[in-house]
Amino acid sequence: MSSILLFCTAQEAKSLASKISKHVETTEGYDDALAIVKSRGEVSADEKFETQPDANGSLETQWVGASVEEVRDWVLQNQEKLRDNEIADANLIAILDYRSAKDETIRMDYYRDRPGLPFRESGLHPEEGGPPYTEVEILPPKSDVWYSFRIRYQHFHQLVADLTGVTSAEVVFPYYFGRKDEFLDDQGIFDLDKVFDAL
Template identity: 30%
Template sequence: MSRVFLFCIAEEAKPFIPRLLALDKISYPFILVQSREFPAEADWFKETLADGEPFESDFIGASAADCTAWALEHQVQHNQIDQDKVAIVDARSAEDETIELRFYVRDVVANLLRPGQQSNAWYDFRVPYQKAPRLLTDLPYGDADETYGVYFWRRDGLVDERGVFDVEKAEELILQGEGFVPLDEEAWDGLHGKNEE
């Protein structure tokens, strides 16, 4: 079973980590990255924490870019790591129980991105933590031809005023056949209106 790197970058968010580690362990377990050194097998990443259990992290105060760079460098070191995905818990997570999920989009699917979007780059989605397993399953394991038109072409229109991505609405659009990537941006504008994201 693949596991997703989980980074805690804010001291005040530490109490939130046990809930994330307990979240839907069957479909999408997280593993807590505490050290900038990849652990030996005997010192594997933490997969559970009791409420209030203390832990240390070398990533307190780090940026999201620090976390994603570390993930790209180290994700190939073990076959249980789900590559090109990370979860980040920050100061905002402590306030509103959202987390940031980041996905690295490689050249192999560059043709599915909207014009102007770059491949070999990270894309972020802030979601309520309970919705994280659903988004982690949809990207990239959903049929890319049926999902990228929503998650990348329509992303901005699915983010609310707080910057939170609407996972339910995205899934609804995919079920309605709105997930297909258009042949070009002009075709997209003709189908969905010039200014719709």
């Protein structure tokens, strides 16, 4: 699988990077699943991102203090090189921010760069004689926008599988983009245990 870019934007969250990296690599097939972005510079053709923080647990990064918008802009500006060199999946990123340091959650931002897929709870597909889809039946509803999910770091594997095509979009998109509010807990965390139970 392609790596997911990991940004740390809060000094307090640096220590969590090591914990998350160790957890992520405990699942088969997720070796090097995270690519830690340390520099704000342009991505070079032979770029190699680290997959583990330094041995002493520290993390040197130029992203401390950056806004979500700055992170997103950098990803979009470097998206072509990231994809061409198969460095990372440039449509899904992980951000460790100030809140991450407090509750050990990760902000996961998903960029949908193409139109959504048509979904209908019941009735015929238009190709089978059914009526055309309405805007509310297209998921995700908009393209060329970012969608955000705050998750517990233990759910990293599931969200990555669901949004990078390992799990069928037809199965999970209605939960992520059509019914997201139903799966938020009282802290606003997207609870993938509830999604799993609903599938």
